[in-house]
Amino acid sequence: MPIPEEGTPAPEFALPDEKDIVHRLSDYRGKYVLLYFYPKDNTPGCTTEACNFRDDYSAYQEAGVVILGVSPDSPASHARFKAKHNLPFPLLADEGHQVCELYGVWGPKKFMGREYEGVHRTTFLIGPDGIIRKVFKKVRPAKHSAQVLAVLDELD
Secondary structure (H helix, E strand, O other), X not given: OOOOOOOOEOOOOEEEOOOOOEEEHHHHOOOEEEEEEOOOOOOHHHHHHHHHHHHOHHHXXXXXXXXXXXEOOOHHHHHHHHHHHOOOOOEEEXXXXXXXXXXXXXXXXXXXXXXXEEEOOEEEXXXXXXXXXXXXXXXXXXXHHHHHHHHHHHHO
């Protein structure tokens, strides 16, 4: 599926977190949601991205933004990743990558000459009304949290 566009409704989903608690997008209606898709727990880029969101977490809380990370890893993998890096937000397990496909972030990738299917690092800022306000494609992990916070400042 193509990536949903800004100004369109965010696709509904239900995924378990690291504690097997199911989160639905509709649970967060009335709040901004930062839904970020990342390839794999405990890899360098994904760790950098998650830790930057962690370090800036108080700014997201002040802005009333809920952060939800999504990858194809298992709840057990998420629990280890979250504990190791003291992440204060839920990590959702999309083991069958259905939600990744629904959001258009699953597809062919290349790494060191090898081709495979995987998650394209992409983030969606979803408004309190469930409408996608901003899509961040080809995210650079080290600068991404600052990039998102700058966009949030513009929305105020």
